[in-house]
Every structure is written in structure tokens, then in C-alpha cells.
Amino acid sequence: MKRAGFDTIWLPVALLMPQLLIIAIFFYWPAGWALQSSFYLQDPFGFGSTFVGGENYTSLLGNDQYKRVAVFTILYSVLVTFFSLAIALLLAIKADKVIRGAKTYRTLLMWVYAIAPPVAGFLGILFFDQSTGPLTKFFQMFGWDFKLGVDYNATATAMVIVAVWKQIPVNFIFFLSGLQSIPRSVREAAMIDNRSATGRFWQVTFPLLAPTAFFLLIINITYALFDTFGVIDALMKGEPGNNPMTLVYKVYLDGFRGNDLGGSSAQSVILMVLVLILTVFQFRLMERRIHYT
């Protein structure tokens, strides 16, 4: 393969500059600022700040509420990731069988994807409305007096359901195209080699889908951790009260509602480290990933 080269260093630098500027202004600068302010204690009324070293971090680690939120975040991410992947895979397998119908499925499910997270949250509120919400009524049928925004478990359930509902279309599209890129003859060969459809799925189809599944796993963990902010904000109706929340939401709540900029900065630094770990993990595994061609 021929490699294109540049005669001078200045052209590539100039071409990269806008992108680098954007990253610097919107990422490195605030990140650096957060890192710095995580070592200070801000005056709640904005009159200066005092250097406190690692105190913001140590007090976080000793904080029971922070630990509870962290545990909930992990549980929430696991549930959202698992259900959005599993349901999407199931739908994709069904759709793949009726390839003709796939187009309709695809369009129908893509609509959901086009909905912004806060809108999804508000739609969720409608689902879970105390007197008219269909899902509220559904839960009531089982004897659960579902009170969104009041009852901890009810809000948590609603958060998971709305977040999963919102994420299924993306996963579905990727799974479906992954399934459709498996050659028909490979599956037919498997039909002759193995009479069990379940066996064929786990031994032939799923391994061939694994690169897609792994990519989606990372995307979904990231989504559950960070991108569900809008959903949570809408479902909570701005009343944290007794409601569950994720770490990202707590950063916002402590920093902008509680005016604890130092503590909030320390939390975001912790989240940045988490993202860093996830990214390194992803690249490590991507490199080792087998390419089937």
C-alpha cells in the first residue's frame, strides 16, 4: 500500500488544529480545571477557595451516601447493559429470520433511537403516571403500588426500563447487521452438522457475532454510566429526595445544587479515571480481537 506523505510539517498541523483546539477547549481545559478545583474547598458564596489537598477525595470515600450511589450505579449499569443487549439480540434474531420484515422492524425501532434522552424520560413519566400510566397500572395489577419519584424501588425500576427502552434500537441495528453478515451457507453447513438450533446459535452464530457484541458491550456500559443523565433527570422531576441516582447525576447535584464545587470536581475526576480505564480495556481487547475474513 502506498503511503501518502506531506512535504512540510505545517500543513498537517494546520489541518489538525481545529480538532485539537476543540478538544483542548472543551475537554482538557475543563478537565484540568476540575482536577485543580478538586484539591480546593470552595466558599459556597463564591468568595475564594482554600487548598485542602486530598481531603475532598478522602471525605468522599468515607461518605456512606457516595458509596450507596456508587453501588446503585454499578447495579444500574449492569441491569441496563444486560437487558438492552439481551432484548435487542432476541429481537434481532427474530427479525433476521423474516428478512423481508427486517426493514419495517428497523424503521420502527429506529424511531425510538431518534428520541433525545430527556424526551424519553418525559415519555417514561407518561408511562409511569400515577393515575393514568399504563405501566403503573400494570404493576398495580401485581399488587405493587407504583409511585414514581416517591418510592425508591419504583423510581429505580422506571429508570432501568426507560434507559433500556431507549438503547434497544441501537443494539438491534448492530446485532441485525451482524447477523445478516454471517454467510447463509455457513449457517446451512451448521444445519447439516448440528440438529440443535440452540447449539448452532451458541457454537456458530454467537461466536461470529462476538466482535459486534463486544463493541456493543462497551458502548452500552458507557451509555448506562454517562448518557442516561437526561433520563434520570426527567424521571426524578428535580426532586432527588429519596430517589436513586447515578454517579454522574450526583456530580451535577453536588456541584450545581449543593454548590460543593470541590467535592463535585473530585467526583468527576474519579469518573474520568473510570472512563480512562474503560477505554484502555476496550483498546486492549480490540487489538486482540480476531478478525474473521
Added chain:
Amino acid sequence: MAQVSLEGIRKVYPNGFQAVQTTSFTIQDGEFVVLVGPSGCGKSTLLRMIAGLEEITEGTLKIGDRVVNDVDPADRDIAMVFQNYALYPHMTVRKNIGYGLKNRGNPASEIAAKVEDAAKMLNLTEYLDRKPAQLSGGQRQRVAMGRAVVRDPALFLFDEPLSNLDAKLRNQMRIEIKALQRRLGTTAVYVTHDQVEAMTMADRIIVLNAGRIEQIGTPSEIYHNPASTFVASFMGAPPMNLIRAQVEQGEVRINGYDGLMPAPASQNGPVTLGIRPEDVVLDDHGNIPFRVDILEELGAHRLLHGVVGEQPFSVMIGKDDAASTGTATLNLKPEALRLFDPETGRKL
């Protein structure tokens, strides 16, 4: 090993297209049958119905003495080799070959031994731990063969297994597949659109055209006694010459030249006359003028293309025979003449 019989088999696809018209034939135990025909004539459809990958619209399919219409592909005791080999990309060669055995509950030690044997037979031993992506096209083809032979099935099904190989490898594999099938004695159905493969490999050839059987016969019958103009022009390279002629007073004539052979007396009128290019003799005293336009060098033979009475015609001559473009005269070997109905194309 088994006999395969198709009784009134028909295939209509869900979109209403009839890909295979009502068809019946029987394949004998241990026989190598080749299905041949132009693209889209329904060869793969027929094969896939035998494999169980395509539903049979109508008719009865028997493998051995079991009706298998509603039997799962995995339970039909067949093995299939696909055109693109259909290997499992994530499995090693060893696992690819052993997968079918594993799912049939054979003990691991037995599978390992059988896989080793099959690999040895196909010269794959040193590649057993590679993935398909790390193999050449010819080696992948062998793995696909290995996957079929290792199970020792009652029936081999091949769907154009050699069409992705280069000419040299194709010739070599053709001979190997045939030899392997002979040695194992397994009944085989082989689909191809390459008439050379059909002629060289088959015990019997089935020529298909537009979802219909044109002729079933040994390679020699198909070549020398084609049942229709379709078979005559499809089988054999170069194809049989087909020209318009007349039957008059019990004799066949081309454009009023001398009578060539006695014809069935009742058949007065126009006919299509067929003759293989190698059954034509260039002869200075011949009675049919032939204008040679192109001289094609084939190594062992030479092929002269030209016109007889304004109809395209070709003649095959030995490599040492003198020939040049321009006019010549020729004779036809009377015993090699075949007559066809000009309307239906069927043999008279």
C-alpha cells in the same frame, strides 16, 4: 451408502416462481450423478431440496428406503460441500472437520482419530491447527471435503465445489474428488455448470434446462446421442453444429446438396441437422462447400469456424492437417448425423 429416489418432486418458491418442474429419477447406490445446466436452471434448488435446506413443494424424496421430506438436514445422513466452502471462520481446521461428529455424540478420542485420518487423506495434517482465514483457496476446499468425508455419510452433495479454484487446481481436484468417491463408494450428487466436469466425473449426467430434465444418461450417451438441440449445444466443447436441413424423398439434404443419409420416410419437411465438429472431414472432393473464416489453434487440435450455406459451422481437424482460411469442401460422416425437430428441438 444409499439409493436416492425423487418421485414427482416439484419446487415452487414462495414468490410463486416454479424453479423445478415435476421431476422423477433414481440415483443408484454408489453412483456419481452430475446435475448440469445453465445458470438459473434449478440445479442448486434440486440439490438443496435433497439436502433439506429447501422445502419440497410436492413429491416424495427417499434416501435409502426412508422418506425424508420432513426429516431435518442433520438427520438425513448427508454431507454437503458448498461453493464458497462455508467453513466456520472461528474454528480451527481440526474443529471444522470434527464439528459434525461432535454433535452426533461420538467420543472425543474417536473424533480425534477420524479427523487425523481424514486430514492425512487430504494432505491437511500440517494445517489442522490453523483457522480457515490462514489457508489458501485450495486448502479451504480440502477442509470442506474433509468435513464431508469424515462423517462417512450415505450421500455426498456438492454444489459447484470447484468453481472458485484456478484451472490447474480445478483439474487436479476433479480427479481427486472422483477417486475419493470411488474409494469410499459413497453415492454422490454433484452440481456444476461446467460441462467438462460433468463429462469427466459422472457415471450419469442429468441435463437440466429451465427447471426441467432434458436428458439423463451416461456421458457417452449424452455426448453422442443428445436428446435435444439444447443438450447438443450445451454439452461438448466445441458444441455440436446445428443447421437447418430438409428431408426429401427419404433423404436428408442441406440446401439442395446431395442426399446425406436415409431419413425416416414419414418425416418429410424441415429438420435440424446436428453433427459434432470432429465428425466432419475436410475433403477436396467433398460435396459441401465450406467457407473458413477463422482458424483456432487448440494445441492438440485445430478448429475451423466458418459458414455452410450461410449457417455458422465449425470443423475440428488434427494439429498436423493442412488448413487455411478461404473456401474448402467437406464431407459428413453419415453415421454421426443426428436429426432434431426444428420446432421442439427434440430428437427425431
